Amino acid sequence: MNASTSLIQVRGLGKLFILHNQGGIRLPVLRDVSFDAGPGDCLVLAGPSGTGKSTLLRCLYGNYLATEGSIRVRDGAAWVDLTGAPEQRILRLRRELIGYVSQFLRVIPRVGTLDVVAEPLRERGVDAEAARAQAAALLERLNVPRRLWGLPPATFSGGEQQRVNIARGFIGGHPVLLLDEPTASLDADNRAVVVGLIREAVAAGRCLIGIFHDEAVRDRVATRILSIQPAVLADTPE
Amino acid sequence: MNGAALLSVRDMTCTWDGVHGCRDISFDLHPGEVLCVVGESGSGKSTLLQAVSWQVRPEAGSVWYDTRDAGPVDLATLPAARLRLLARTDWGFVRQNPRDGLRMQVSAGANIAERLMAVGQRHYGELRQVAGNWLQKMEIDAGRLDDAPAAFSGGMQQRLQIARNLVTHPRMVFMDEPTASLDVSVQARLLDLLRQLVADLRLAAIVVTHDLAVARLLAHRTLVMRGGRVVESGLTDQILDDPQHPYTQLLVSSILQS
Numbered sequence: 055m056n057a058s059t060s061l062i063q064v065r066g067l068g069k070l071f072i073l074h075n076q077g078g079i080r081l082p083v084l085r086d087v088s089f090d091a092g093p094g095d096c097l098v099l100a101g102p103s104g105t106g107k108s109t110l111l112r113c114l115y116g117n118y119l120a121t122e123g124s125i126r127v128r129d130g131a132a133w134v135d136l137t138g139a140p141e142q143r144i145l146r147l148r149r150e151l152i153g154y155v156s157q158f159l160r161v162i163p164r165v166g167t168l169d170v171v172a173e174p175l176r177e178r179g180v181d182a183e184a185a186r187a188q189a190a191a192l193l194e195r196l197n198v199p200r201r202l203w204g205l206p207p208a209t210f211s212g213g214e215q216q217r218v219n220i221a222r223g224f225i226g227g228h229p230v231l232l233l234d235e236p237t238a239s240l241d242a243d244n245r246a247v248v249v250g251l252i253r254e255a256v257a258a259g260r261c262l263i264g265i266f267h268d269e270a271v272r273d274r275v276a277t278r279i280l281s282i283q284p285a286v287l288a289d290t291p292e
Numbered sequence: 293m294n295g296a297a298l299l300s301v302r303d304m305t306c307t308w309d310g311v312h313g314c315r316d317i318s319f320d321l322h323p324g325e326v327l328c329v330v331g332e333s334g335s336g337k338s339t340l341l342q343a344v345s346w347q348v349r350p351e352a353g354s355v356w357y358d359t360r361d362a363g364p365v366d367l368a369t370l371p372a373a374r375l376r377l378l379a380r381t382d383w384g385f386v387r388q389n390p391r392d393g394l395r396m397q398v399s400a401g402a403n404i405a406e407r408l409m410a411v412g413q414r415h416y417g418e419l420r421q422v423a424g425n426w427l428q429k430m431e432i433d434a435g436r437l438d439d440a441p442a443a444f445s446g447g448m449q450q451r452l453q454i455a456r457n458l459v460t461h462p463r464m465v466f467m468d469e470p471t472a473s474l475d476v477s478v479q480a481r482l483l484d485l486l487r488q489l490v491a492d493l494r495l496a497a498i499v500v501t502h503d504l505a506v507a508r509l510l511a512h513r514t515l516v517m518r519g520g521r522v523v524e525s526g527l528t529d530q531i532l533d534d535p536q537h538p539y540t541q542l543l544v545s546s547i548l549q550s
Contacts, residue, residue, distance in 0.1 A: 071534075073541065074537075074538035074541050074542075075538060075541055075542050075545065112533070112534075116527060116530060117527075117529050117530055117533055117534065118530065118533065118534040119526075119530060119534055119536065141512070141513050141526060141527050142296075142322055142325070144527060145512055145527070162484070162487070162509065163480040163481075163483070163484055163509075164480065164481065164484040165484065176491075177491075
């Protein structure tokens with residue numbers, strides 16, 4: 055893939071955690087990660103637990119600060135370096151360009167499920183009715199029972215919350231979508247629905263980067279695999 | 293000054309006694325953005341709020357505000373009358389204790405209508421109607437319009453204080469610990485209401501709080517203060533999930549449940 059068609063370029067990315075209140079322990083989690091991804095990619099991050107796959111996704115979303123290297127994303131004709139961008143710029147990128155489905159839904163008290171899912175569209179200025187209609191269609195497809203739509207998802211089961219989270223992630227139509235184990239707590243039927251959503255997004259030219267521990271799901275969605283090596287072992291020549 | 297900013301603070305220092313207060317503060321706030329200032333008691337966060345809202349004049353540095361009629365102005369250059377008008381129409385102030393922000397002797401309706409009357413609205417029926425609408429928006433029964441705030445619960449008083457401030461459609465609201473005086477059971481309701489209001493009205497807000505959960509729920513960006521200085525600033529989720537400064541790490545690790 056060449057630079058003109060990619061949407062995201064990562065070069066020499068490293069992440070080191072320093073725990074100041076625990077004797078200044080230094081935890082190197084990522085070292086020298088480089089890749090490009092573009093429209094129609096579903097890049098799957100592979101590697102054992104603890105190698106920093108979730109950390110990498112969080113860096114790509116600006117949720118974690120990269121310690122070294124660069125993360126550049128293409129916004130129209132311009133490249134933006136996420137690692138040095140002003141906060142307002144990152145917020146705009148999150149609204150318009152980069153979506154993120156976390157492992158767990160962060161529940162907002164008193165906000166009903168339909169509005170939780172519709173929120174990313176509302177933030178972009180879509181009117182309430184249209185946003186709710188799209189949210190309803192996604193919840194329907196993900197088999198979230200209609201009787202739950204008016205309720206805040208705080209009391210839902212893990213699988214129901216995860217489907218609400220997936221609907222909220224997919225609704226925005228972000229050109230780049232980061233997925234952290236979206237199918238982890240789902241049954242087979244709902245896994246199949248999510249696989250369908252992912253394949254449609256890829257076919258539509260969106261760029262997905264995700265972590266999937268379920269091999270069957272991984273094989274059905276991946277267009278490429280990026281193997282993440284533990285940072286502490288990265289010094290060992292291969 | 294950054295062209296798109298509503299409020300620009302540059303190298304501002306404001307102390308009470310030459311020692312305590314806040315020092316070398318710089319940040320921009322854009323329309324529709326909520327900024328939380330967190331830190332322990334005595335970290336200078338309330339002084340910062342008073343200085344950027346010109347309730348106390350800073351000793352050094354500048355505060356620029358993008359006025360509706362004349363664009364960005366240095367607040368130090370504004371005559372007192374213009375500042376008063378700005379404070380009463382374009383800004384809102386929500387105090388920690390609603391009794392400090394309300395007039396307790398007059399009715400709820402009069403509390404809401406006061407700012408409208410200050411900018412020249414006199415029609416009794418219209419004032420009453422606007423006040424009633426705001427009560428309902430704040431989830432208070434419109435039938436309580438003629439009751440004195442003293443008869444309200446703490447949570448209702450705090451919502452009334454917010455209505456009183458928002459009735460003139462300010463663009464900028466300053467809040468000092470808006471939920472701290474409330475029972476935990478009514479905090480969530482107020483926070484959710486605030487969250488909706490700032491989004492619907494595209495309010496810019498600076499919220500001082502010691503409660504990181506308030507920052508998580510309300511704020512796009514967060515400043516962490518200690519000893520009068522900003523030790524860390526960034527997107528709220530980044531500050532809370534990947535804190536860099538030793539003090540921020542201590543604050544975040546002290547949250548009971550995340």
